[in-house]
Amino acid sequence: MAAEPKIVTAALIIIGNEILSGRTKDKNMGFIAERLTELGVRMMEARVVADIEAEIVDAVNSLRARYDYVFTTGGIGPTHDDITADAIAKAFGVGISEHPDAVALLSARYRNPADFTAARRRMTRVPHGGVLVENPVSTAPGFRVENVYVFAGIPVVMQAMFESIAHELVGGDPLLSRAVSAYLPEGVIAAPLAEIEKAHPGIEAGSYPFQRDGRFGSSLVLRSTDAALLDRATDALKSMIVELGGEPMEV
Amino acid sequence: MAAEPKIVTAALIIIGNEILSGRTKDKNMGFIAERLTELGVRMMEARVVADIEAEIVDAVNSLRARYDYVFTTGGIGPTHDDITADAIAKAFGVGISEHPDAVALLSARYRNPADFTAARRRMTRVPHGGVLVENPVSTAPGFRVENVYVFAGIPVVMQAMFESIAHELVGGDPLLSRAVSAYLPEGVIAAPLAEIEKAHPGIEAGSYPFQRDGRFGSSLVLRSTDAALLDRATDALKSMIVELGGEPMEV
Numbered sequence: 001m002a003a004e005p006k007i008v009t010a011a012l013i014i015i016g017n018e019i020l021s022g023r024t025k026d027k028n029m030g031f032i033a034e035r036l037t038e039l040g041v042r043m044m045e046a047r048v049v050a051d052i053e054a055e056i057v058d059a060v061n062s063l064r065a066r067y068d069y070v071f072t073t074g075g076i077g078p079t080h081d082d083i084t085a086d087a088i089a090k091a092f093g094v095g096i097s098e099h100p101d102a103v104a105l106l107s108a109r110y111r112n113p114a115d116f117t118a119a120r121r122r123m124t125r126v127p128h129g130g131v132l133v134e135n136p137v138s139t140a141p142g143f144r145v146e147n148v149y150v151f152a153g154i155p156v157v158m159q160a161m162f163e164s165i166a167h168e169l170v171g172g173d174p175l176l177s178r179a180v181s182a183y184l185p186e187g188v189i190a191a192p193l194a195e196i197e198k199a200h201p202g203i204e205a206g207s208y209p210f211q212r213d214g215r216f217g218s219s220l221v222l223r224s225t226d227a228a229l230l231d232r233a234t235d236a237l238k239s240m241i242v243e244l245g246g247e248p249m250e251v
Numbered sequence: 252m253a254a255e256p257k258i259v260t261a262a263l264i265i266i267g268n269e270i271l272s273g274r275t276k277d278k279n280m281g282f283i284a285e286r287l288t289e290l291g292v293r294m295m296e297a298r299v300v301a302d303i304e305a306e307i308v309d310a311v312n313s314l315r316a317r318y319d320y321v322f323t324t325g326g327i328g329p330t331h332d333d334i335t336a337d338a339i340a341k342a343f344g345v346g347i348s349e350h351p352d353a354v355a356l357l358s359a360r361y362r363n364p365a366d367f368t369a370a371r372r373r374m375t376r377v378p379h380g381g382v383l384v385e386n387p388v389s390t391a392p393g394f395r396v397e398n399v400y401v402f403a404g405i406p407v408v409m410q411a412m413f414e415s416i417a418h419e420l421v422g423g424d425p426l427l428s429r430a431v432s433a434y435l436p437e438g439v440i441a442a443p444l445a446e447i448e449k450a451h452p453g454i455e456a457g458s459y460p461f462q463r464d465g466r467f468g469s470s471l472v473l474r475s476t477d478a479a480l481l482d483r484a485t486d487a488l489k490s491m492i493v494e495l496g497g498e499p500m501e502v
Contacts, residue, residue: 017455017457018457018459018472019280019284019297020284020293020294020295020296020297021284021285021288021293021294021426021428022281022282022283022284022285022286022287022288022294023288023428023430023459023472024459025281026280026281029270029277029299030273030276030277031273032273033270033271033272033273034272034273035273036273037272037273037274042271042272043271043272043273044271044301045271045298045299045300045301045306046270046271046298046299047296047297047298047299048280048296048297048298049296050295050296051457055296077437077441077458077460078437078438078441079437079440079441079444079445079458080441080444080445080448080456081456081457081458115438117438117439117441117442118442119437119438119439119440119441119442120438122441123438138467154460154461154462156462175272177272177274179274186328186329186330186370187329187366187368187370187371187374188368188370189330189370190328190329190330190331190368190370190373191368191369191370193330193331194330194331197331204268205331205332206268206269206302206332207328207330207332208269208274208275209328209405210405211405211407216389221269221274
């Protein structure tokens with residue numbers, strides 16, 4: 001009997017009116033979701049919220065209590081609508097002020113004091129107790145307060161920030177997956193797939209319909225933390241597809 | 252003095268483990284956000300939740316009370332992990348059963364009774380009080396209960412469902428926008444932009460940094476329901492960019 005798998009969870013908060021209006025298409029959720037899966041952390045929920053302090057505070061406080069890690073993207077730039085740092089301070093009930101290490105980093109980047117504008121100084125403000133997150137792309141750092149990581153919204157900067165802290169995330173048992181697809185509609189596959197899941201406790205089965213070249217098919221994904229169990233269930237799934245007259249294609 | 256603009260709001264709930272694991276990249280949020288903006292409806296919040304009934308119920312109930320419209324995508328197919336219809340029924344505290352019009356639609360599509368499998372019959376289940384939403388792509392309908400629209404997750408199907416109900420959405424005054432970009436960093440633009448916003452009450456100003464060909468720039472977006480005010484503020488914004496030594500590019 002295998003031990004209970006260790007589950008580590010996370011949530012994501014995407015901050016920004018531009019995502020909600022459709023002007024900017026979010027590219028951060030997919031990246032963070034994939035990287036967390038690789039690191040053995042399960043993203044359980046994601047929210048997109050407006051540039052409104054109370055909304056950010058509510059989202060941070062409801063999610064940081066429920067999940068092991070929370071990540072935020074967006075709203076840490078120099079402009080007046082960049083309110084994430086203040087919202088995080090409010091969520092934790094702590095003060096906020098210029099972090100000396102952040103001031104040092106930006107002073108070094110903007111050597112001419114005239115370039116180190118008041119707006120840029122805003123980017124050195126970190127909630128008390130916060131630890132800087134390195135930004136190798138454009139210097140102005142992110143930060144972490146307890147289990148909440150605060151990243152920039154520009155994908156290239158966000159990704160660099162994520163990678164600079166990826167080593168400190170403690171993952172659980174990785175959730176392994178095997179995907180098999182077939183040109184069989186979900187309506188035919190649904191019942192036998194549920195049987196396979198029932199016959200293999202510890203397996204989660206998912207079914208994702210697709211349309212390709214005008215034909216409908218299903219991508220069937222089995223997930224488990226137990227590799228041997230996953231192999232057995234995948235074999236059963238392939239046999240099931242053949243019995244239904246389909247051709248299993250492993251992805 | 253212009254009348255107070257009429258604001259109509261919406262929220263989106265994306266349902267599906269495959270989005271949270273990063274296996275599937277969501278394409279529905281951007282589409283719905285853009286279409287709602289065109290229709291004069293403001294998306295205020297979006298959430299991605301797992302295929303867990305209690306999570307869906309919580310999200311539906313907290314958002315349908317706060318916003319004029321709620322849209323959900325995903326989880327209305329034939330498989331055992333398609334639990335959206337049941338979750339919506341539970342959220343509204345109503346029963347759920349096969350909707351005769353949905354049964355008629357699918358019976359006509361699957362003329363051979365052997366093809367009208369039990370799994371496919373599940374797709375005819377609609378919470379009591381629900382009204383069908385047409386699916387011209389693959390027949391199985393979505394539905395609406397009060398202010399909650401329930402759509403499929405496959406983008407081509409979701410988009411067709413959205414268009415089949417778009418005419419019944421009552422939009423507010425459309426939020427007009429003008430975007431001007433320049434190769435000036437946000438740290439330089441931030442303070443003057445805040446001044447422009449302050450000098451033009453009724454204007455919301457947003458600043459979105461970008462990186463292109465290794466140069467940092469800012470895309471500045473002004474929004475208002477008042478077209479004349481928006482023109483005046485845009486002129487002021489362009490002058491400001493020129494004063495800062497930049498070249499305004501209208502997008």
